[in-house]
Amino acid sequence: MSTPTTRIVLASRPQGEPTPANFRIEQAVLPDPGGGQVLLENVYLSLDPYMRGRMDEGRSYAAPVAIGAVMDGGTVARVIASRHPGFAEGDWVLAHAGWQTHALVDGASLRRKLDPAVAPVSTALGVYGMPGFTAYAGLHEIGKPQAGETLVVAAASGPVGATVGQIAKLRGARVVGIAGGAAKCAHVAGELGFDVALDHRAPDFAERLRAAVPDGIDVYFENVGGAVFEAVLPLLNDFARVPVCGLVAHYNERGRPPGPDRLPELMALILSRHLTVRGFIQRDFPALYPAFLADMGRWLAAGAIAYREDVIHGLEQAPAGLIGLLAGRNFGKLLVKLV
Structure with missing residues (x-):
C-alpha cells in the first residue's frame, strides 16, 4: 500500500x-x-x-x-x-x-x-527542542551569565530569546529584553519576567537602552544584528561575552550593507575591551543535550520557564x-x- x-x-x-x-x-x-x-x-x-x-x-x-x-x-x-x-x-x-x-x-x-x-x-x-537548546548551550558555553551581571538579548519574545532571558534570570542575572512592538514588550516584561523590555522600533531606542544598563552589558545574546547590535556595541563591558546564533536582520541582504565600514571599530572594541564574540549553532554541543532535556523538563514541570x-x-x-x-x-x- x-x-x-x-x-x-x-x-x-x-x-x-x-x-x-x-x-x-x-x-x-x-x-x-x-x-x-x-x-x-x-x-x-x-x-x-x-x-x-x-x-x-x-x-x-x-x-x-x-x-x-x-x-x-x-x-x-x-x-x-x-x-x-x-x-x-x-x-x-x-x-x-x-x-x-x-x-x-x-x-x-x-x-x-x-x-x-x-x-x-x-x-x-x-522551548523543549532546538530553539531551547540553542539558548541553553549558548549561555552555558559562551555567555556564562553570573549572578548580578547584566544580560541583554535581542528578539526577546521569540523562542530562543525568551528562553535565554529566563535561564539567565534563574542564574541571578539582570535581564534586558529587546523586542518589536508594545505587545511583545508587554509579554517580555510580564509573562517572561524580564527586568526591562525595550522596543527596538522606538525612535530613541539607543538612548533607552543606555539608560536601562547603567552598569553596562556583560552578556549580549545576538539573534538579530543590524541597528540593535550597533546600539549594544558601545555599551559592552570589559570581558563581555557575545554568543552569536543568528543575524536575521541581514538574511535577505545581497552584497555589502550600505554605509561606512564599521569593521575597524568593531575589531578595536574586541581588542580593547577583551570581548569574547563567538558564532555557534546548537549542534556544536551534543554532549550538553541530555543535561538540557533534564533541566528543561524540570523547569517546565515546575512552571519556571514560560x-x-x-x-x-x-x-x-x-x-x-x-x-x-x-x-x-x-x-x-x-x-x-x-x-
Whole structure:
C-alpha cells in the first residue's frame, strides 16, 4: 500500500526577500517502509530563521536546499508504520522531515521519542527542542551569565530569546529584553519576567537602552544584528561575552550593507575591551543535550520557564509564515499545524 503526501519544494532561489513564487506545492506517493525505515505523519512543522539561508546556494554550515527538493525543517510526527525495532505505530517522534504531510525516513535519523505526558509534543520544536537548546548551550558555553551581571538579548519574545532571558534570570542575572512592538514588550516584561523590555522600533531606542544598563552589558545574546547590535556595541563591558546564533536582520541582504565600514571599530572594541564574540549553532554541543532535556523538563514541570506558540494551520500557509517570520510578524515560536 502506498501513502500520498503533499509537499512544498524550493522552486527558485530568492533574490533578497523570499516571495511565494520561490515555493511550489506538489503531490507525491510514498512506498511502504523497508527494513529500518519508518513512515511518518507530520503533525507540526517548525518555521525558523535558518531556513532563509538554506534557500541560498552559497556556503554555510549546512548544505543548501536543491531546486525542486522538499524545503528543510523539523517536525513532530506520529509513526503510522514501522520496520525499525525502536519505533512502533502510534509513537510520537521528533524528526527532520521537512515541509510535507508525510515522510519515509530511516529510523536511525529520528531524534527522539516524545512523551505527551511530560510536555505538549509541540514544545519539542520550541522551548523543549532546538530553539531551547540553542539558548541553553549558548549561555552555558559562551555567555556564562553570573549572578548580578547584566544580560541583554535581542528578539526577546521569540523562542530562543525568551528562553535565554529566563535561564539567565534563574542564574541571578539582570535581564534586558529587546523586542518589536508594545505587545511583545508587554509579554517580555510580564509573562517572561524580564527586568526591562525595550522596543527596538522606538525612535530613541539607543538612548533607552543606555539608560536601562547603567552598569553596562556583560552578556549580549545576538539573534538579530543590524541597528540593535550597533546600539549594544558601545555599551559592552570589559570581558563581555557575545554568543552569536543568528543575524536575521541581514538574511535577505545581497552584497555589502550600505554605509561606512564599521569593521575597524568593531575589531578595536574586541581588542580593547577583551570581548569574547563567538558564532555557534546548537549542534556544536551534543554532549550538553541530555543535561538540557533534564533541566528543561524540570523547569517546565515546575512552571519556571514560560513559552508562547504562534500556530498557523495548513501546509499551504508555510511560505507566507516563513516570509512573515523574517519580517518579525510572528509572536512566539512559529509552528504550522498540518493535521
